[in-house]
Amino acid sequence: MTLIQAKRLKTWFPVTGGVLRRVTGHVKAVDGVDLEVGEGEVVSIVGESGCGKSTLGYSLLGLARPTAGELKLLGREIDMRKPASWNAFRKDFQIVFQDPNNSLNPRHTVFEILAEPMRIHRLYPEKEMHDRVADLLTRVGLEPDYMRRFPHAFSGGQRQRIGIARAIGLHPKLLVCDEVVSALDVSVQAQIIELLLQLKAELDLSLLFISHDLSLVKTLSDRILVMYLGRIVEAGPAREVFHSPRHPYTRALIDSIPTLERGRKPQTLHGEIPSPVNRPSGCAFAQRCPRVEADCRLIDPPLGVPPDAVPEAGGEPAVQAACLHPLARV
Numbered sequence: 001m002t003l004i005q006a007k008r009l010k011t012w013f014p015v016t017g018g019v020l021r022r023v024t025g026h027v028k029a030v031d032g033v034d035l036e037v038g039e040g041e042v043v044s045i046v047g048e049s050g051c052g053k054s055t056l057g058y059s060l061l062g063l064a065r066p067t068a069g070e071l072k073l074l075g076r077e078i079d080m081r082k083p084a085s086w087n088a089f090r091k092d093f094q095i096v097f098q099d100p101n102n103s104l105n106p107r108h109t110v111f112e113i114l115a116e117p118m119r120i121h122r123l124y125p126e127k128e129m130h131d132r133v134a135d136l137l138t139r140v141g142l143e144p145d146y147m148r149r150f151p152h153a154f155s156g157g158q159r160q161r162i163g164i165a166r167a168i169g170l171h172p173k174l175l176v177c178d179e180v181v182s183a184l185d186v187s188v189q190a191q192i193i194e195l196l197l198q199l200k201a202e203l204d205l206s207l208l209f210i211s212h213d214l215s216l217v218k219t220l221s222d223r224i225l226v227m228y229l230g231r232i233v234e235a236g237p238a239r240e241v242f243h244s245p246r247h248p249y250t251r252a253l254i255d256s257i258p259t260l261e262r263g264r265k266p267q268t269l270h271g272e273i274p275s276p277v278n279r280p281s282g283c284a285f286a287q288r289c290p291r292v293e294a295d296c297r298l299i300d301p302p303l304g305v306p307p308d309a310v311p312e313a314g315g316e317p318a319v320q321a322a323c324l325h326p327l328a329r330v
Contacts, residue, residue: 002075003174003206004037004060004093009069011052011059015277028276029055030066031230034303037174037208042200044209044217044238046253047227050273053210054098056227057176060208061093062086074173091121094167098179100159104151110137111147114166121170136165139202140195157188161195168199174206181216193220215257218242226250229284230276232303236319244330246306246321248289283324291325299324 011030014023029052037043045053058064060071062083071078073093079085097103104113114133118124124132134144140161151159160180167175177196181189197220200207211217217224221238226247234247245251255267271288274280280287282297289296303322308329 001039002036003039003073004035004208005070005072005075006033006035006060007070009033009035009056009059009071010067011055011064012067025277028230028279029064030059031276031279032069033227033230033232035060035225035232037206039173040204040206041222042207042209042220043223043225044211044221045225045227046211046214046217048253048273049212050276051227052230052276053212053227054178057095057178057208057210061095061176063095091170092173093176094170094172094174095176095178096160096163096167096180099183100156100163101151101183103163104159106151109148109150110162113151113162114147114169117166118169123170132169136169137162139168139199140165155188156184157192160184160188160192164192164195164199168203168205171203172205174208176208176210178210179212182212189216196220214242214253226253229273229279231284231322233285233322234320235303240318244319244327246319246326246329247285247323248291248327249285250321251327283322291327293325296324 009030010028010032012026012028015025015027016022017024033056045056047053055064059066062085065083066080071080073089111133114136115129118129118132133147137144137146142158142161151162154162180196181192184192193216196207199205209217209221218238223236224238224241225232226234226241226249228249234241234245234250241250242254245254252267252269256269258266269288274284274287282299283289283301286292286296301322301324303320305320306326306329
């Protein structure tokens with residue numbers, strides 16, 4: 001079953017200027033993205049900061065309203081002109097935010113934080129709420145007695161566990177995990193990832209994982225979408241994307257991963273991401289690409305299957321890349 005299906009999705013934010021504050025342009029944070037997430041899948045969206053990956057996650061959930069395109073949740077089309085169109089799906093699609101310090105209300109106890117969504121959706125009678133909150137805390141590795149405390153009493157990793165407990169309390173079908181470990185100590189990151197994968201297996205969840213860390217998503221993803229300047233530039237099974245990337249940008253991201261291999265230093269990708277307000281003509285990666293040719297500055301390549309791509313067993317192409325001169329398949 002397909003949980004999320006987006007076609008040509010765009011989320012543009014107006015830029016105003018002048019005395020009359022007229023719209024002079026748009027920040028094209030998400031600029032024509034196709035995406036699908038199936039039941040039980042772990043799909044990761046990766047890219048540098050500012051590429052639009054978090055905005056894409058928010059757009060799918062209606063937290064940032066898309067400007068154009070098509071969006072279906074559980075097979076039903078969303079009328080993106082009406083914010084209320086997402087209301088029927090709030091319980092099934094939840095999000096865990098990046099910063100656990102800012103995503104929890106400091107004036108509420110943990111009990112109030114976890115019980116409020118269940119009250120809003122009328123999942124349980126009030127007399128059962130204490131036991132339900134205790135069960136949620138146990139599931140994420142916290143003591144039930146913690147429900148009496150306030151968020152300031154916890155470490156960053158514990159706060160993120162509370163955020164995860166709040167998300168799974170509504171029995172969702174899919175969790176959007178927006179950089180859920182980037183604000184945590186390295187020693188805690190692995191524990192949170194292990195918890196998410198454990199919950200995925202126990203609760204039959206799907207995960208849409210948003211991250212800038214390719215080494216992190218490599219081990220947990222079924223499919224990886226690589227995003228650059230609001231668009232998907234490479235998409236495919238995780239193993240194939242890492243073993244044989246086809247887009248030079250993906251290759252550059254992989255080469256920048258730190259390694260313990262003696263004599264091998266991470267490679268730095270030079271140059272800045274172009275402005276999402278004034279997208280350059282041709283391929284947006286051309287001015288940073290080591291393989292750039294004259295036609296790259298003239299033609300904006302669509303996401304497609306490279307000529308030498310090898311189909312998977314089911315007949316689907318192994319990888320797609322938005323590049324006129326893709327890297328050779330290894």
